[in-house]
Amino acid sequence: xxxxxxxxxxxxxxxxxxxxxxxxxxxxxxxxxxxxxxxxxxxxxxxxxxxxxxxxxxxxxxxxxxxxxxxxxxxxxxxxxxxxxxxxxxxxxxxxxxxxxxxxxxxxxxxxxxxxxxxxxxxxxxxxxxxxxxxxxxxxxxxxxxxxxxxxxxxxxxxxxxxxxxxxxxxxxxxxxxxxxxxxxxxxxxxxxxxxxxxxxxxxxxxxxxxxxxxxxxxxxxxxxxxxxxxxxxxxxxxxxxxxxxxxxxxxxxxxxxxxxxxxxxxxxxxxxxxxxxxxxxxxxxxxxxxxxxxxxxxxxxxxxxxxxxxxxxxxxxxxxxxxxxxxxxxxxxxxxxxxxxxxxxxxxxxxxxxxxxxxxxxxxxxxxxxxxxxxxxxxxxxxxxxxxxxxxxxxxxxxxxxxxxxxxxxxxxxxxxxxxxxxxxxxxxxxxxxxxxxxxxxxxxxxxxxxxxxxxxxxxxxxxxxxxxxxxx
Amino acid sequence: xxxxxxxxxxxxxxxxxxxxxxxxxxxxxxxxxxxxxxxxxxxxxxxxxxxxxxxxxxxxxxxxxxxxxxxxxxxxxxxxxxxxxxxxxxxxxxxxxxxxxxxxxxxxxxxxxxxxxxxxxxxxxxxxxxxxxxxxxxxxxxxxxxxxxxxxxxxxxxxxxxxxxxxxxxxxxxxxxxxxxxxxxxxxxxxxxxxxxxxxxxxxxxxxxxxxxxxxxxxxxxxxxxxxxxxxxxxxxxxxxxxxxxxxxxxxxxxxxxxxxxxxxxxxxxxxxxxxxxxxxxxxxxxxxxxxxxxxxxxxxxxxxxxxxxxxxxxxxxxxxxxxxxxxxxxxxxxx
Numbered sequence: 001x002x003x004x005x006x007x008x009x010x011x012x013x014x015x016x017x018x019x020x021x022x023x024x025x026x027x028x029x030x031x032x033x034x035x036x037x038x039x040x041x042x043x044x045x046x047x048x049x050x051x052x053x054x055x056x057x058x059x060x061x062x063x064x065x066x067x068x069x070x071x072x073x074x075x076x077x078x079x080x081x082x083x084x085x086x087x088x089x090x091x092x093x094x095x096x097x098x099x100x101x102x103x104x105x106x107x108x109x110x111x112x113x114x115x116x117x118x119x120x121x122x123x124x125x126x127x128x129x130x131x132x133x134x135x136x137x138x139x140x141x142x143x144x145x146x147x148x149x150x151x152x153x154x155x156x157x158x159x160x161x162x163x164x165x166x167x168x169x170x171x172x173x174x175x176x177x178x179x180x181x182x183x184x185x186x187x188x189x190x191x192x193x194x195x196x197x198x199x200x201x202x203x204x205x206x207x208x209x210x211x212x213x214x215x216x217x218x219x220x221x222x223x224x225x226x227x228x229x230x231x232x233x234x235x236x237x238x239x240x241x242x243x244x245x246x247x248x249x250x251x252x253x254x255x256x257x258x259x260x261x262x263x264x265x266x267x268x269x270x271x272x273x274x275x276x277x278x279x280x281x282x283x284x285x286x287x288x289x290x291x292x293x294x295x296x297x298x299x300x301x302x303x304x305x306x307x308x309x310x311x312x313x314x315x316x317x318x319x320x321x322x323x324x325x326x327x328x329x330x331x332x333x334x335x336x337x338x339x340x341x342x343x344x345x346x347x348x349x350x351x352x353x354x355x356x357x358x359x360x361x362x363x364x365x366x367x368x369x370x371x372x373x374x375x376x377x378x379x380x381x382x383x384x385x386x387x388x389x390x391x392x393x394x395x396x397x398x399x400x401x402x403x404x405x406x407x408x409x410x411x412x413x414x415x416x417x418x419x420x421x422x423x424x425x426x427x428x429x430x431x432x433x434x435x436x437x438x439x440x441x442x443x444x445x446x447x448x449x450x451x452x453x454x455x456x457x458x459x460x461x462x463x464x465x466x467x468x469x470x471x472x473x474x
Numbered sequence: 475x476x477x478x479x480x481x482x483x484x485x486x487x488x489x490x491x492x493x494x495x496x497x498x499x500x501x502x503x504x505x506x507x508x509x510x511x512x513x514x515x516x517x518x519x520x521x522x523x524x525x526x527x528x529x530x531x532x533x534x535x536x537x538x539x540x541x542x543x544x545x546x547x548x549x550x551x552x553x554x555x556x557x558x559x560x561x562x563x564x565x566x567x568x569x570x571x572x573x574x575x576x577x578x579x580x581x582x583x584x585x586x587x588x589x590x591x592x593x594x595x596x597x598x599x600x601x602x603x604x605x606x607x608x609x610x611x612x613x614x615x616x617x618x619x620x621x622x623x624x625x626x627x628x629x630x631x632x633x634x635x636x637x638x639x640x641x642x643x644x645x646x647x648x649x650x651x652x653x654x655x656x657x658x659x660x661x662x663x664x665x666x667x668x669x670x671x672x673x674x675x676x677x678x679x680x681x682x683x684x685x686x687x688x689x690x691x692x693x694x695x696x697x698x699x700x701x702x703x704x705x706x707x708x709x710x711x712x713x714x715x716x717x718x719x720x721x722x723x724x725x726x727x728x729x730x731x732x733x734x735x736x737x738x739x740x741x742x743x744x745x746x747x748x749x750x751x752x753x754x755x756x757x758x759x760x761x762x763x764x765x766x767x768x769x770x771x772x773x774x775x776x777x778x779x780x781x782x783x784x785x786x787x788x789x790x791x792x793x794x795x796x797x798x799x800x801x802x803x804x805x806x807x808x809x810x
Contacts, residue, residue, distance in 0.1 A: 018631065018638075018647045023687065023753060025628060026760075030750065033764045034771070057778070066781045164796050168782035171798065177785070202758075204598050278598040279759045281766060282796040284778065284787050349481075463485065470478040 056287055060161065069165045076158075077184055080149050084188065085222060088142035095137035104130060123323055126393045131319025131369060134394060135311050138368040139189075142219040143304045146188035151299035155290040163282055173262045174269025176205035176280065179212075183261060186216025187254075190429055191307045191436040193218075198440070204276030208265045210437055211450040214429045215261040217254045220367030221424050225250045227371060228424075231404045232417030249421070257425050260457065272449075307432065314365035314431040322362050322373060326380055326392035334391065340381055350459050351419040351466030355381060355410060360423070364431045367424070372396050375403065378410040415469050419462040426458030514613045515552050517582050518542055520561065521612075523571050524579035533569045577644050584640040585620050586612040587633035592623060594634035595757045602677050604634065605670045634756075636667030636686045636720070651720035655700050655713045659692045662730035665704075667720040675718050682709055683803055687753030689731050690721060705752075705806060706735030735809060737788070738802035740776055746807040748772040755804035767791045768805060 062068055107129060111121040153159055159181050167177025178200045186193030193213040200206040217225065229249045234242030325336040333341075336358065344354030359373040372394035379388035387406060389395045397403045407416075428451045429437070438447040522541050526533045535553065539546045553569070556562045561575035571579060589608040593599045599607065615623070621642065624630075631647070632638055638647040651666050665688050670676045684704060693708075694701040700716040702709055711719075724730060734749050750770050751760060768774075768790060777794045778787040787796040797805075 014641065014643075014645060020631070026751075026753070029764065030769065033767075034769045037767055037769055037772075060778050064778055064780055069781045164778070164780050164785065164787065167796075167798070168780065168784045171784070274603070275593075275597040275599050277596070277758045279762050280785070280798045280801060281762055282785065282787075284794040284796060464482075467478040467482045467485075471482075 059287055060284075063158065063161050064165055073162055073165060076153070080146065080153075081187060083149065084142050084146040084219070087145050088219075091141040091144075092138055095140065099133035099137050100130070104133065119327070122327060122392060123320055126390070127321075127323025128316050128319040130394055131315045131322060131365070132312050134369050134372065135315040135366045136308065138223075139220065139311055139366060140304070140308055143189055143192070143307065144300060146219070147192065147299040147303040148296050150185060150188065151295045151303075152290045152292070155288075155295050157285050157287040160282060160284050164284060167280075167282070170265070171280075173266040174204075174273075174278075175208050175212075175262075175265040176200045176202060177282065179205065179209040179265070182209045182213060183216050183258070186213045186218060188219055189307055190214055190216060190218045190433040191310065192303050194433060194436045194440055195303070195307075201281075202277070202279045204269065204273050204278040205280075207273055207276065207441065207446060208268050210440060211268060211446065211453065212261045212264045214433065214450065214454050215257040215264065215425070217257050217425055218367065220430070222250070224367065224371050224424050225253055225421055227400065227403065228417050228421055231400055231407065232412075232414050235404075236414065253421050253425050256422075260426065264453070264457075307436075310432045310435060311366055311430075314435070315369075318362060318365040318369075318431075322376075322394065323392035325358075325362060326376070334380070336377060337381055340377065349466075350463040351415055351469070352423060352462060353411065353416065356416075356420060356423070360427055364428070366430055366432070369394060370424070371403075375406055378406055382409060384409060415466060415473075418469075419465060422461050422465065423458045426454050426461055428452070428455045510613075512552060512555075515542075515544075515549065516556060516561070517578075517613055519549065519552065519556065520571065520575055520579040521582050521586075523562065523569060524576065524583060527571060527576075534567045535569065536567075538569065580640040580644045580646065581617070581620075582612050583646075584642075585615050587637055587639040588620065588623050588627065588630070589615075590633045590635070591627055591630050591639070595627065601634070601670075601680055602673065605673070605676075634686065635670050636665070649720075649722075651722055654690075654692070654702070654711075654716040654719040654721055655695050657692055657695075657721045659695060661723070662689060662691050663721040663723050664689050664728070665719060666722040669718040669720070675715050678715055679711075679719065682711075684709065684719065685752055685754035685804075689724070689734065691730075705731075706733075706739060731806065731808075733808050734806045736803050737774065737797070737805035737807050738786075738799045740774070740788075740807060740809070742776045742779065744809060745773060745775045746809045748774060749806040749808050752804040752806060755801070759801060759804075763801075763805065766793075766795055774807060 063072055104125070107125050108121070111125060162180055163177035165177075166180035170177050170179050179197075181199065182193050182196045185196040190213050193216060194210050197206050197209040197213070200209055226246065229246040230242070233249045234246035237245050325339065326334055328335045330338055339358050340354035342354070343357040347353040347355075347357045355374055355377045359370055359377055363369045363373040375396065376388060376392070376394050378384070380391050384406065387397070387402070397406065428434070434447060434451050437450050438444070441447060519538065519542070522538060523533050526537075526541075535546060535550070538553075539549050542549065553562070553564070556575070557564050560572055561578060563570050563572055586608045589611040590604045593604045593607060594601070624642070630639060638649060640646040649666070652663075657663055665684065665686050668676070668679055668684070668686055688704050690702055690704045692700065692702045695713075698713055700711050700713055702711075731749055735746075737746075737748075740746055748768055748770055751763060751768070755763065772790060775789050776786060777789040778796075780786065780796070783799075785796040785798045786802065787794045788802075
């Protein structure tokens with residue numbers, strides 16, 4: 001072939017290329033899909049029962065109606081949360097009784113009998129064992145109740161309808177309707193909520209759901225909120241009203257979390273996540289009777305145990321750290337006292353204190369052990385006599401009054417209480433959740449954003465509340 | 475109390491400073507070396523001259539400065555340098571591209587349009603953001619990177635607005651468009667191109683959800699106003715806005731979709747057949763709809779409306795699938 005024909009072929013090709021038209025690729029793919037569906041229609045036989053459209057559409061008409069859609073949804077969710085919070089108390093108490101009130105002293109006396117050196121005994125039993133036992137006893141029961149209930153609803157087919165109802169709201173902030181589900185799941189446990197974002201198939205909306213899940217007040221934080229609200233906010237009003245006022249303020253904090261979730265979703269979708277691919281399709285599967293035992297099994301294995309295992313893995317070293325900072329001395333002071341001294345100026349500046357900040361650093365594995373750590377650090381820091389179980393040993397007090405006395409001795413005011421409630425909502429996710437976020441996104445960048453963003457918001461909010469408090473209240 | 479006021483003021487000050495710094499960093503020119511700025515300006519001038527010559531006008535230093543929103547004295551040294559390097563000829567006051575300059579301009583135009591195509595197909599950026607982002611990228615990509623991008627996108631011929639993308643060799647298709655106001659009344663046609671500048675006008679067209687590739691029929695046109703039917707909906711535009719929409723006649727193998735409406739217009743209880751997907755439905759969204767079996771000939775009906783009527787669930791192939799109205803706008807159906 002000579003040069004001349006070569007050129008003419010190239011020229012012809014380029015002329016023909018322009019004649020192909022713009023939608024050549026689209027038409028081709030569409031054609032392939034159409035052929036595939038024709039072949040499938042000829043080759044595939046359908047057996048078994050047809051979907052029961054009449055019953056399904058009757059249920060759908062009710063649960064997605066303008067009038068009943070939202071009340072039914074809020075009702076079901078409230079019932080699940082109520083069952084979880086109240087229902088978990090009893091098994092939690094049993095586990096606590098077994099692991100901490102019975103097994104812990106038994107281990108201590110065993111260690112004494114075999115003559116274990118004090119620091120090994122402290123590190124292993126007071127540090128590691130106690131932290132793990134604490135996390136297991138407070139974390140396991142609520143998760144073992146919440147997740148199966150949630151999974152049953154999912155299996156029944158109701159949850160996609162919730163996403164369907166809520167989508168218009170979430171769309172306004174650039175999020176996906178299914179984020180309503182992962183958010184609710186986050187009220188049980190943020191790590192599980194983050195795993196649940198797998199149901200969102202659009203990359204941008206999934207990242208938004210992962211990063212904002214921390215704004216769902218999780219199981220580990222409800223007891224902290226309730227305790228602090230009862231001590232500091234409930235005490236502001238007459239005793240007859242205090243219970244109601246405390247509950248309302250906790251619900252207020254949870255709703256504030258929802259507001260922050262929407263705000264952050266909107267911020268993310270209009271700035272850093274603007275360019276991520278976004279799609280929305282939602283399948284509404286037919287209703288079916290939930291497969292009870294299978295659901296219980298998968299939700300306990302897949303969700304509860306995996307999350308619990310991760311929490312335990314992180315709790316063990318944290319327990320060691322908690323014990324060590326309280327028992328390692330630098331000069332006259334323990335490491336904990338040193339750190340509290342350094343953190344205190346900034347803590348006070350944003351309306352918290354050094355003890356709270358240190359507790360949030362070393363108790364990062366689980367929000368459940370924040371209050372015990374704060375109590376232990378306060379007692380150790382102030383050398384209070386007659387309370388607590390020794391340096392580096394977490395404890396809880398039976399009565400709110402005793403707890404209040406320890407905190408007041410630590411210099412807490414109503415402002416500190418309010419700020420702790422806000423900070424408990426707006427701070428970095430626990431290490432289990434951070435690890436899960438990394439597992440789900442495989443991105444250090446987004447894991448960092450998800451960890452740092454809420455804590456910055458927390459400091460800004462507590463700082464602003466403190467300054468305005470000083471200006472208007474004193 | 476006074477301490478708190480000081481704290482708050484300091485906080486506001488810091489926040490404001492951070493915001494200003496962030497804004498300055500994200501704007502175009504800060505942090506660019508002088509050499510880079512000169513390259514950017516050179517390329518902007520070349521592109522502007524190319525567009526001016528395409529519309530058969532002539533360029534002068536003044537209208538060039540006006541188009542680039544710069545002062546005459548700011549572009550003068552660059553124009554002089556470009557004359558020396560042989561990219562442009564300066565006759566009296568008229569500026570024109572040399573052949574070399576034209577080839578360079580085409581390269582820039584090629585990157586710009588390829589990048590817009592990339593943004594449309596592979597990212598979630600909104601159409602109103604494409605132009606601005608491509609304006610930045612066109613100065614950054616090397617020739618090799620551009621080639622890679624081209625084959626990654628499957629050697630596209632047109633950008634998402636309908637503009638032809640110059641080939642690697644600098645060939646560019648000539649287009650035969652008619653501005654909407656001067657297109658014959660009642661003759662079926664399709665939207666070949668929507669001009670994305672000025673942005674205000676473009677957003678006005680986007681808000682009415684008019685897309686490239688849609689079939690269209692003009693029903694009335696006078697000096698002030700244009701009325702037309704597009705995908706079952708009647709629109710009225712002022713002639714100035716409508717002039718930014720360009721029409722071409724249907725080719726022989728295309729039938730005018732007289733009864734085509736959008737899926738979003740389907741009412742409960744009605745049954746329809748899918749005609750196809752709009753060209754505006756791209757990338758991941760297009761593949762998702764095809765995966766769900768929304769193909770020409772598929773039957774659809776409304777299954778369920780959500781409390782706020784967005785999304786709506788449609789029954790497709792024995793499955794109930796909820797779609798947002800913005801996506802349902804891109805599915806064309808035929809009600810029967």
